[in-house]
Every structure is written in structure tokens, then in C-alpha cells.
Amino acid sequence: AQKITQTQPGMFVQEKEAVTLDCTYDTSDQSYGLFWYKQPSSGEMIFLIYQGSYDEQNATEGRYSLNFQKARKSANLVISASQLGDSAMYFCAMREPSADRGSTLGRLYFGRGTQLTVWP
Amino acid sequence: DTGVSQNPRHKITKRGQNVTFRCDPISEHNRLYWYRQTLGQGPEFLTYFQNEAQLEKSRLLSDRFSAERPKGSFSTLEIQRTEQGDSAMYLCASSPQGPRGYTFGSGTRLTVV
Numbered sequence: 216a217q218k219i220t221q222t223q224p225g226m227f228v229q230e231k232e233a234v235t236l237d238c239t240y241d242t243s244d245q246s247y248g249l250f251w252y253k254q255p256s257s258g259e260m261i262f263l264i265y266q267g268s269y270d271e272q273n274a275t276e277g278r279y280s281l282n283f284q285k286a287r288k289s290a291n292l293v294i295s296a297s298q299l300g301d302s303a304m305y306f307c308a309m310r311e312p313s314a315d316r317g318s319t320l321g322r323l324y325f326g327r328g329t330q331l332t333v334w335p
Numbered sequence: 336d337t338g339v340s341q342n343p344r345h346k347i348t349k350r351g352q353n354v355t356f357r358c359d360p361i362s363e364h365n366r367l368y369w370y371r372q373t374l375g376q377g378p379e380f381l382t383y384f385q386n387e388a389q390l391e392k393s394r395l396l397s398d399r400f401s402a403e404r405p406k407g408s409f410s411t412l413e414i415q416r417t418e419q420g421d422s423a424m425y426l427c428a429s430s431p432q433g434p435r436g437y438t439f440g441s442g443t444r445l446t447v448v
Contacts, residue, residue, distance in 0.1 A: 219377075252439075258424055260378070260439035306377050321366055321430065322391070323437065325377030 217241065219307050221326035228297045228333055235282070236292040236329045238307030244268075248310035249290040250323065251281065255303040263305075266290060297333045304328045339440035341427050347446045348417055355413045356443045360429030367410050368437065369402055370426040371395065378426055384410060417447045 220239045228234035240249065251263040266274045266281045274281040282291040294301060308323040340359040348354050360367050365386050370378035381400070383391045386407035396402075399417075404410040414421055424444050428437035 257441065258444065259441040260426060260428070262438065308377070321368065321383055321385075322380040322393075323368075323370075323378075325379070327375070327377050 218324040219309055219326035221307055221329050223329045225330045230333055230335050231296055233295045234297055236305050238290045240288050240309050250308040251292045252306045253303045299333050302333045304330050339427055339429055339438050341440035341443050345444050350447050351416055353415045355411055356425055358410045358427030361438055364429035364431050366430045367404055368428045369412050372424040419447045422447045
């Protein structure tokens with residue numbers, strides 16, 4: 216079963232508008248971490264935002280916020296005031312739960328990504 | 336130290352040849368990871384080091400793949416007898432101990448012809 220599901224292969228948004236990228240995850244663990252990465256055409260994976268499963272507040276980093284709904288197992292990324300430079304592939308990922316307890320495991324599970332295009 | 340460095344950025348090789356990639360992590364990070372990303376997919380985990388110890392390997396890492404991290408610093412990923420299916424972006428990442436995420440390098444794009 217997929218641990219991370221991103222159902223939107225592509226999204227389009229006009230410059231200066233807000234956009235929400237969907238992500239649902241699957242885990243039976245109580246302790247886990249959720250991440251969003253941006254991958255421009257150059258290929259580098261750029262960390263955007265992190266949400267721990269025990270964090271009570273939704274994470275925010277500048278124009279990025281994570282809409283964390285634990286009961287629904289969703290971790291949607293909201294980008295406010297979109298810019299042309301936001302056009303890229305966006306990946307949602309979950310850290311192997313046991314890594315948060317200091318075990319030897321530390322892999323990330325990634326979704327298939329959403330291609331965001333910002334138009335003027 | 337400004338980030339994770341990967342070399343080369345691009346590699347084109349003929350089928351059957353061996354290739355080796357290098358990753359230099361952020362110096363204070365003791366964890367190092369290799370991922371493979373094929374077109375249209377998210378990165379998939381290959382292997383993981385904590386210091387010099389290789390603690391986990393994915394089933395994706397066939398016998399033709401080997402990774403090392405001597406002295407717990409840089410790491411190399413070698414692919415022997417390359418096949419066209421090995422064409423992908425190979426990403427390296429490092430992280431400190433704890434729950435937060437990684438810093439990725441820019442990747443090595445391998446094309447097997």
C-alpha cells in the first residue's frame with residue numbers, strides 16, 4: 216500500500232493567488248514526521264516545511280503552511296501569494312516513524328508529486 | 336560547508352560499464368542516504384548510513400549496486416554492469432540525529448545508452 220498519496224498530477228494557479236496541494240498518508244504509528252519538498256527542473260530537492268505528528272499547531276514557513284488534519288491523515292501544503300518561481304514539482308513525504316524514537320531507520324517515503332504551474 | 340555536494344552532475348555511460356558517484360554530506364550530519372528517482376516518480380530509498388555503518392538497504396539495491404562511506408564522511412555509490420533501467424537521478428541526502436528532515440544534494444543524473 217502507498218504510504219503517501221498525492222492525487223493531483225498537475226495544478227495550475229495564477230500569480231498572487233493561493234493554492235493547496237493535497238497529500239494523504241498511511242501509518243499506524245503515533246509518532247511520525249511529514250515533509251514537503253520542492254523540486255525545480257534543475258533536480259535539487261528543496262526542503263519547504265515539516266510537521267511532527269505531535270505538533271499541535273500547523274507548521275508555517277513564510278508563504279508555506281501545512282494544513283495538518285491528523286484524524287483524516289492529511290497534510291496539505293498551502294502556498295499563499297503564488298509567484299512564477301513557485302512553478303516546480305512538489306513532493307509530500309513521511310519519515311519512517313521509528314526514526315523519531317532514535318532507531319536506526321530513517322528513510323523517507325515520497326508521493327508521486329504534483330507539478331505546479333504558476334501563470335502570470 | 337554550504338550543503339550536500341554530489342559529483343558528477345551528469346553521467347552518460349554505455350550499457351555494461353561501471354559507474355561511481357560521490358556524495359559529500361554536511362560535515363556535522365552523521366546520517367547519509369541514497370535515493371533513486373525515475374521519471375515521473377518520487378524518490379525511492381536505496382540505502383542509509385549512520386556514520387560509517389550501512390544500516391539499511393532497500394530491495395531495490397541489487398547485487399550490482401554497492402555503497403560505502405569510509406570514515407563516516409563522504410560516500411560513494413557504485414553500479415556495476417549498468418543496464419538501461421538504471422537510468423535515473425541518484426540523490427544523496429544527509430541529516431543530523433533527530434526527527435527533522437534531510438538536506439538533499441543536487442543529484443547525479445545517469446543515462447545508460
